[in-house]
Amino acid sequence: MNIENDVIDNLAELERFLLSVEKGGLGLEGVVGVGMATNNADGRHFVAVFGDNHKLLLTRWITAEIFETGKDMVQHGVKPKH
Incomplete structure (x- = not known):
């Protein structure tokens, strides 16, 4: 599943996305990890x-x-705020 037109362009949005994944807010089942990569076809980056x-x-x-x-x-998770 890829959301084509929804590009994460700031750290706050990345943090919200990661927290949603951690808390099960996206309805995904069996999540074991998150990573970043580069698309070989066009060089675009993705999480x-x-x-x-x-x-x-x-x-x-x-x-x-x-x-x-x-x-x-992404590598170490979202740090709790004091």
Whole structure:
């Protein structure tokens, strides 16, 4: 599943997306991980939600800036605010 026209272009939006995945707000079942990657065909970046056996459950396009600045958030999860 890919949402073509919905591009994540800021860290707050990435954080909301990751929290929605963590809390089950997107209706996805069997989520085991989240990662970032680059589409080989056109070089666009995306964040992907994976299920068992690396099955791709959902992707969202992200800007190049979010690909660079959001890596830590995707890799280590969203940090709770004080």
